[in-house]
Amino acid sequence: MSGRERTRKPEPLCLDLEQIEVRMEGRQILRPTTLRVKPGEFVALVGPNGAGKTTLLRAALGLVPTSVGSVRIGGVPLASMTPQERARRAAWMPQEEFQSENLSVAEFVALGRYPYLGSYLPERPEDLAAVSRAMWAADVAQFADRGIWSLSGGERQRALYARALAQEAPLLLLDEPTSHLDMNHQLDLLTKLSEFRSRENARAVVTALHDLNLASRFADRVVWMNHGQVVADGTPGGTVTFERVLQVFSVSVEIHRQGPNVYVLPTSTPVGPRPPGDDLVLPRVHVVCGGGSGTEVLYALSEENYLVSAGPIHLLDSDQETCENLGFRSIVEVPFTPISEPVRAEYRAVLSEVDAIVLAPVMVGPGNLANLSDLLPFASAKPVFLYGGSPRGPRDFTGGKAAAAYDQLRAAGGIEVDGVSRLLELLRQRLVRPVGRAPIGLPSHPSDEVLSTSLGGGRP
Amino acid sequence: MRRSKAPFLGTEDSPQFLESMRRARRRGLLLLVGALALCLLLSPLVGSVPVPALDVWGIIVHRATGGLVLAQPCPTLPVYIDGYSDSCSTLTLIVWDNRVPEMLVAALVGGSLGISGATMQGLFRNPLADPYLMGISGGAALGAAAVFLNNLGPTQTELFLPLFAFLGALATAAIVLLAARSPKSSPQTLLLTGVALTAIFISIISLLSSLRPNTEVLPLTFWELGSFGAASWVQFQLILSGLLVGGSVLLLQGRDLNLIQLGDETARGLGSDVDRVRRRLLLLSSLVTAVAVAFVGIIGFVGLISPHVVRRFLGPDYRLLLPLSLLFGAIFMVLADDLATSVLGGGGVLPVGVITAFVGGPFLIWVLYRRRSLGTGA
Numbered sequence: 001m002s003g004r005e006r007t008r009k010p011e012p013l014c015l016d017l018e019q020i021e022v023r024m025e026g027r028q029i030l031r032p033t034t035l036r037v038k039p040g041e042f043v044a045l046v047g048p049n050g051a052g053k054t055t056l057l058r059a060a061l062g063l064v065p066t067s068v069g070s071v072r073i074g075g076v077p078l079a080s081m082t083p084q085e086r087a088r089r090a091a092w093m094p095q096e097e098f099q100s101e102n103l104s105v106a107e108f109v110a111l112g113r114y115p116y117l118g119s120y121l122p123e124r125p126e127d128l129a130a131v132s133r134a135m136w137a138a139d140v141a142q143f144a145d146r147g148i149w150s151l152s153g154g155e156r157q158r159a160l161y162a163r164a165l166a167q168e169a170p171l172l173l174l175d176e177p178t179s180h181l182d183m184n185h186q187l188d189l190l191t192k193l194s195e196f197r198s199r200e201n202a203r204a205v206v207t208a209l210h211d212l213n214l215a216s217r218f219a220d221r222v223v224w225m226n227h228g229q230v231v232a233d234g235t236p237g238g239t240v241t242f243e244r245v246l247q248v249f250s251v252s253v254e255i256h257r258q259g260p261n262v263y264v265l266p267t268s269t270p271v272g273p274r275p276p277g278d279d280l281v282l283p284r285v286h287v288v289c290g291g292g293s294g295t296e297v298l299y300a301l302s303e304e305n306y307l308v309s310a311g312p313i314h315l316l317d318s319d320q321e322t323c324e325n326l327g328f329r330s331i332v333e334v335p336f337t338p339i340s341e342p343v344r345a346e347y348r349a350v351l352s353e354v355d356a357i358v359l360a361p362v363m364v365g366p367g368n369l370a371n372l373s374d375l376l377p378f379a380s381a382k383p384v385f386l387y388g389g390s391p392r393g394p395r396d397f398t399g400g401k402a403a404a405a406y407d408q409l410r411a412a413g414g415i416e417v418d419g420v421s422r423l424l425e426l427l428r429q430r431l432v433r434p435v436g437r438a439p440i441g442l443p444s445h446p447s448d449e450v451l452s453t454s455l456g457g458g459r460p
Numbered sequence: 461m462r463r464s465k466a467p468f469l470g471t472e473d474s475p476q477f478l479e480s481m482r483r484a485r486r487r488g489l490l491l492l493v494g495a496l497a498l499c500l501l502l503s504p505l506v507g508s509v510p511v512p513a514l515d516v517w518g519i520i521v522h523r524a525t526g527g528l529v530l531a532q533p534c535p536t537l538p539v540y541i542d543g544y545s546d547s548c549s550t551l552t553l554i555v556w557d558n559r560v561p562e563m564l565v566a567a568l569v570g571g572s573l574g575i576s577g578a579t580m581q582g583l584f585r586n587p588l589a590d591p592y593l594m595g596i597s598g599g600a601a602l603g604a605a606a607v608f609l610n611n612l613g614p615t616q617t618e619l620f621l622p623l624f625a626f627l628g629a630l631a632t633a634a635i636v637l638l639a640a641r642s643p644k645s646s647p648q649t650l651l652l653t654g655v656a657l658t659a660i661f662i663s664i665i666s667l668l669s670s671l672r673p674n675t676e677v678l679p680l681t682f683w684e685l686g687s688f689g690a691a692s693w694v695q696f697q698l699i700l701s702g703l704l705v706g707g708s709v710l711l712l713q714g715r716d717l718n719l720i721q722l723g724d725e726t727a728r729g730l731g732s733d734v735d736r737v738r739r740r741l742l743l744l745s746s747l748v749t750a751v752a753v754a755f756v757g758i759i760g761f762v763g764l765i766s767p768h769v770v771r772r773f774l775g776p777d778y779r780l781l782l783p784l785s786l787l788f789g790a791i792f793m794v795l796a797d798d799l800a801t802s803v804l805g806g807g808g809v810l811p812v813g814v815i816t817a818f819v820g821g822p823f824l825i826w827v828l829y830r831r832r833s834l835g836t837g838a
Contacts, residue, residue, distance in 0.1 A: 058725075061729060062728075063725055063728055063729060082731075082733075083728060083731040083732060083733050084731035084732075085731075086731060087729065087730050087731030088731070092726075092729035092730075094725065094726060094729065097722055097723060097726050098722070098723045099721060099722055099723075100585040100721045100722075100723075101718070101721040101771075101776035101778075102775075102776055103718065103721065103775075103776055103777065104481065104775065104777075106481070107481075107718070107777050111715070111718060111719055111722070111730060112730065114715060114719060114730045114731055114732060115730060115731040117715065118715070119712060119713050119714065119715040119716040119732075119737075120712045120715075145481065163730075167730070
């Protein structure tokens with residue numbers, strides 16, 4: 001009754017999962033999860049194998065029973081719909097499918113009309129039209145009379161997509177729809193998916209995707225899943241970060257940003273899957289750089305499993321942009337100003353937390369001389385690598401004070417290093433335990449004792 | 461023509477595959493209907509007593525039209541000879557009361573077994589499924605034999621036979637369904653379970669008939685190999701009504717069966733209530749099988765062969781596979797019966813199951829060895 005009095009009805013969500021939980025054989029496959037998909041959204045589910053993406057999608061369709069929580073599709077509770085009604089509202093494209101009979105592709109795609117026809121009714125002209133449109137959209141029309149067994153994996157995946165399209169449901173749920181596709185068809189399918197979603201027609205797309213690049217490029221929203229729960233949810237630009245990829249996929253990556261686009265490049269050997277609760281703690285390395293002096297070191301570090309930070313650097317400094325691209329944290333100062341007190345405080349705090357410090361061959365002037373002198377207290381406590389030599393001659397704008405600070409650092413235990421490969425070698429010797437299933441587990445404030453036990457633990 | 465307006469062919473510049481597919485199907489359907497008609501026309505000519513073809517057809521037309529079309533049913537007998545009516549009524553007895561009902565019962569039984577074989581292969585996603593191999597025919601036979609043991613009157617017997625056969629078939633179907641559900645089950649599990657069940661049922665039937673030697677239990681070979689020897693118009697009507705009830709609903713389940721071929725999960729995803737469909741299909745195919753088995757005993761392999769042959773030539777679409785398996789089963793059974801009646805000569809009749817086993821046994825072996833390429837694993 002109260003609904004009638006309202007002047008403006010809120011549009012129903014395309015998909016509304018409220019605290020759903022899935023248990024199988026006593027194991028909790030999906031922890032209580034809430035996900036709301038609005039009309040016009042293109043949501044990508046990302047996460048490692050076994051993260052619960054497929055289970056979430058199947059639970060949304062009622063294909064696995066949910067032990068708690070509620071599911072609504074287009075505002076209607078799943079429990080109140082017959083399977084056929086549900087299939088008219090939400091189409092499902094599984095990743096793989098078992099086909100025990102060699103149906104022709106046309107017959108196969110036409111099964112997408114089952115929600116409208118049931119078993120008994122013959123296809124009407126509008127059903128044939130929908131099948132035809134779907135087959136052309138998925139680029140399988142040329143296979144129409146071929147048996148489904150004769151198709152390649154990618155072709156079969158397109159036929160699956162055509163069948164989902166033939167359902168003409170406003171909500172498309174897809175599980176890794178591009179896993180077998182070639183590059184051309186991957187882009188084609190995702191472009192079609194992004195054209196499919198539409199606010200006016202209340203259509204939305206939710207798809208599990210392995211490829212972070214495709215997810216960031218095409219999706220409006222990326223939902224990160226790990227260990228059966230959602231760990232992050234937001235725009236690709238906001239959620240694709242070095243630390244999250246490392247945390248969720250156990251891979252360190254380079255992240256390049258161009259406008260709204262995000263490009264992710266894996267850089268290192270994977271750390272290996274991690275059990276829930278055992279969060280990965282990587283050695284932390286801070287780089288003091290600026291004006292491009294740190295570029296080489298930063299890129300080199302991005303190839304290894306370190307959590308890297310840099311600074312203080314001025315905003316728009318080339319090293320600052322490198323950090324941005326690689327997804328590293330940087331301590332940023334306003335351009336053309338000396339390093340201010342709050343930034344210095346942040347700098348000192350970072351220095352006290354990291355496991356090793358690298359001083360790049362940076363130009364030193366009065367404005368950033370403190371960057372060097374602040375290192376002094378740590379030179380005896382943790383490895384401080386002096387990379388690229390003393391700031392003299394053209395790199396010195398302080399009349400020798402920089403060189404003096406450098407000499408003090410060396411005297412206090414700073415290690416002079418020549419060449420990036422030597423730097424990486426020393427870092428590995430000092431910081432890295434054997435990579436593999438064993439937890440790295442370095443505490444964030446390593447005492448000398450802890451650090452010394454980690455020394456000499458190179459690769460086996 | 462409608463064709464140019466049909467959006468499937470017009471709009472997206474589509475190839476005319478649907479039209480050509482439908483044409484191929486119509487051809488297949490017509491071919492089988494024609495073949496069945498030919499069988500039904502020629503089969504009454506076959507028998508131990510030679511009867512002129514014209515007389516056979518004359519009697520059939522005369523009796524089928526109630527004497528309206530042919531006043532004289534036996535054209536080859538001169539009307540003026542004494543004893544015309546005696547000779548003609550003897551021929552009528554042979555043709556109309558023996559050969560025609562036997563042929564029609566054979567056709568119906570073959571059709572019933574053909575369509576239930578196709579249904580079972582579809583619902584279990586198993587190319588080895590067949591009412592005989594899965595023990596459902598055996599269960600029906602046990603139910604029917606139990607009725608014989610109680611020495612009921614002929615009318616009661618005819619009514620209770622299909623009922624108890626159905627109960628026996630249903631109980632067996634439930635066991636088979638449980639066996640198929642088990643996670644360790646493979647296509648062969650189903651087959652072996654069925655074979656074991658059939659062996660058990662046959663030995664129970666033989667045990668029962670030994671325990672009560674006075675009762676009118678049919679010989680074991682009847683149950684094991686089947687026979688159309690006792691076929692009558694009443695049997696025809698009862699089997700026909702069973703097939704009309706069960707078969708007409710089964711014929712509508714083609715799309716459901718097509719969906720099941722994509723796995724339960726996909727079928728559910730597309731809105732099919734798979735468990736319910738599967739129960740309904742098993743119930744109906746058991747019914748159709750049971751009514752047939754109740755009157756003619758266990759005839760093997762028809763349900764296995766028919767869908768395989770049809771699938772091979774006309775594709776796996778169950779909407780077509782179901783009616784065509786019915787037609788093929790009917791043709792196959794009529795021919796097998798003709799062969800069984802004529803092969804021995806001198807009035808000897810072979811149990812029809814001997815013929816079907818001669819064809820079906822090697823066929824089963826062929827399916828078993830070819831199966832690896834079928835890509836199934838349900």
